[in-house]
Amino acid sequence: MATEVEKDHLSGVETTGHEWDGLKELNNPLPKWWLYVLYACIAWAVVYWVLYPAWPLGTTYTKGILGYSSRATLFQKMDEARQSQAQYLDAIAKTPLDQLRGNAELLNFSLAGGRTMFNENCVPCHGAGGQGGHGYPNLADDKWMWGGTLADIYQTIQHGIRADDPDTRISQMPRFGADGVLTRPQIDDTAEFVLSLTGTSTDAEAAKRGAVLFAENCVACHGDKGQGTAEVGAPALNDGIWLYGGDKKTVVETITYARGGVMPAWSKRLDDTTIKQLAVYVHELGGGK
Ligand code: HEC
Ligand code: HEC
Known part of the structure; x- marks a missing residue:
């Protein structure tokens, strides 16, 4: 059955015969630039297949003449x-x-x-x-x-x-309060002296009494000025750097129960x-x- 080619009566361009609700598709040729880009892509793909790994072949694949492999690299x-x-x-x-x-x-x-x-x-x-x-x-x-x-x-x-x-490095500060070496008031005084080393004591009298107790009980490890002793890992108490805290409550707690930080070997x-x-x-x- 020969179909007659229908032409759009406005533009004179052939139609494809497809029609939707009275709108007819015109059979314009593809733009040249578009076609050239398509051909260039095809040519590039062919070159790529030849040079690089491309097609799967069952358990293997075409290796390409460059022998490139990201895995090997x-x-x-x-x-x-x-x-x-x-x-x-x-x-x-x-x-x-x-x-x-x-x-x-x-x-x-x-x-x-x-x-x-x-x-x-x-x-x-x-x-x-x-x-x-x-x-x-x-x-x-x-x-x-x-x-x-x-x-x-x-x-x-x-x-x-x-x-x-x-x-391992080892040393142990005595538990002055828990083991009854110092009384609670003595610990308070010693703490005031410790605070005075960084200028944060609020009770000069207590700090003065504490100085005596410090000399008797603490200098062996913490040094006469509270500068610390590396041989026994006793930290300086006069530099304002605190491992456990430099407020009165914490210092009293440290003197009472001592501390013993553990660092793994x-x-x-x-x-x-x-x-x-x-x-x-x-x-x-x-x-x-
Ligand atoms: C046998 C040695 C030894 C003696 C004696 C000793 N200490 Fe210590 N002290 C240490 C060691 C070691 C540490 C650190 C503990 C740690 O690293 O966990 C320490 C820690 C401290 C800290 C905590 C410092 C911080 O940075 O938080 C304070 C405060 C302190 N001592 C005060 C005293 C006072 C006051 C006395 C005396 C009443 C005293 N120590 C006596 C060895 C000693
Ligand atoms: C489980 C916790 C923990 C881990 C993990 C740990 N440390 Fe420590 N380290 C400590 C403690 C607590 C101290 C202080 C011990 C004391 O009080 O004397 C310390 C102390 C130290 C000191 C001594 C500091 C000084 O002032 O003399 C050095 C150095 C150190 N650690 C290095 C390391 C390195 C490096 C690692 C990793 C390989 C490490 N630590 C892992 C807990 C730890």
Whole structure:
């Protein structure tokens, strides 16, 4: 059945014969630019199929003549990274702790590695950036309870403080109140003296009486001026930095019941190279000595 080609009577263009509610579709040719873009895309696709992996073939695929594989590239890059890391880790393992900082490359590598390990292991207690919190010392300032040299920090990390480790750092402040060494009024006086070291005492008479008690009971660990003693991890009481709090109530509580912060030992959990990097990182954080 021969159909007659119908023409739109306004534009004279042929119609396709499709009609919706009296609207007829005109059979205009596709624009040239559109066609060229289409051909260019087809040509590009063919070139791409030839050069790069493209068509699935059951369990494998066409590899393309360039042999490109993002998987292989990734493995190669990972391998390179591992090799260069291994080289640094090896050098760190062989370099004595006190010489690590003298080598700019090893120092940078240790700082980067130390930061990662610090974020993974130490931040829960010491806070992001090591700023500390109640009962957890700030590692980013230059005040140290147990010493701030690289070797001190290394030993602290390795063996911990009051930790389950035969070489752990250990000391115990006596429980002056709980064990009846000092009476409640004596503890009050000693606390006033402790506060006077940072100029926050409100009772000069009590502080004066407290000075005598401090000399008898506290200087052995905290020093004659309250400057602290690193050998026993006794913090300075005259610098305004408080691990547990510097208000009267807290100081009275500390003298009554004492304190004994525990820092885990890491030598069983982390290898020596990692602990070295951590020590370098912590030392660099603030005031390493
Ligand atoms: C479970 C909590 C905890 C974790 C985790 C922890 N620490 Fe500690 N750390 C402490 C406490 C508590 C102290 C203070 C102990 C005391 O009172 O003497 C301390 C003390 C220290 C000190 C001594 C500070 C000084 O003033 O002498 C260093 C250095 C230190 N930590 C480093 C680290 C590093 C590095 C890590 C991660 C590998 C780490 N800590 C993980 C709780 C923790
Ligand atoms: C055997 C040593 C020793 C003696 C003696 C001692 N202390 Fe301490 N003191 C420590 C140690 C160690 C700490 C830190 C405890 C910790 O880190 O958890 C400490 C902590 C403190 C703190 C907490 C400081 C802070 O930053 O929050 C105060 C306050 C304090 N002592 C006061 C005294 C006073 C006052 C006396 C004497 C009546 C005294 N101590 C006697 C070892 C001692």
